[in-house]
Amino acid sequence: MNLTPTDDAKRLQTPPLQGRGKGWGLSANTIAELHERARHMRNNPTEPEKRLWRSLSNSQLGGWKFRRQQVIGWGIADFVCPAARLIVEVDGDTHGAEADAFRDAALARMGYRTLRVTNHDVMRNVEGVKVAILQALENVDKPHPNPSPEGEGLEKVEAQKLLGISLEGSVG
Numbered sequence: 116m117n118l119t120p121t122d123d124a125k126r127l128q129t130p131p132l133q134g135r136g137k138g139w140g141l142s143a144n145t146i147a148e149l150h151e152r153a154r155h156m157r158n159n160p161t162e163p164e165k166r167l168w169r170s171l172s173n174s175q176l177g178g179w180k181f182r183r184q185q186v187i188g189w190g191i192a193d194f195v196c197p198a199a200r201l202i203v204e205v206d207g208d209t210h211g212a213e214a215d216a217f218r219d220a221a222l223a224r225m226g227y228r229t230l231r232v233t234n235h236d237v238m239r240n241v242e243g244v245k246v247a248i249l250q251a252l253e254n255v256d257k258p259h260p261n262p263s264p265e266g267e268g269l270e271k272v273e274a275q276k277l278l279g280i281s282l283e284g285s286v287g
Contacts, residue, residue, distance in 0.1 A: 141189060153184040153191045160184075163205050163237035164193060170245050171203075177249050188225060190218060195227075199255040202229045203248055205237055 141149075160168065164183070171181040171194055185195040187202070194203040202222060206215070219229045230251045232244050 145189075146186070149186045149189070149191060153186050156184040156191060161205070161207070161234070163207075163234040166241055167194065167203070167205060167232075167237050167244065170241060171248075176245060177252060179252050187227065188221065190222075192222075192227075196252065199252050200227050201248075201251055201255070202227050204229060204231045205234060206231050207234045 160183075168183055170176055171183075174180050179196050180198065181203075182195045182197065183193065185192050187195065192202040193205050195201070196203075204215075215231065219231075222229055228251065230248060232247065236244050
């Protein structure tokens, strides 16, 4: 029987090998279920999600590319701008503040920022929501135009100072 690596991982209930090391410690079956739920959510969006997606799709908002209903870790984000590592969540009445704070903290540990907007805001003031998203996108940490070679950044210089090592490598 010739199984694909993903099928084999599902059979064995083990984390699959995924691109960029993002198995997140979940089994292949769990990841497959999340992707199926995300597909269902993409095919059956809420009215606020449809309305916002019309403004975000096809890089319409400032040229930024967004994905919708993207699996990240053990959850599904409503809208994700991978380049800015920004997640936009459209929240309805079912969202709890404590659960959202926990999820936002977990996403922050993965390097994402979360912007939460309400269904009401999207339905009543989509232009204001778009302005808020653009402001969050503009506040992205941009890389230095002339990055230093690997391992020679400010962190290495600070570590060398703390350890009493000169920049040439001899002990000071």
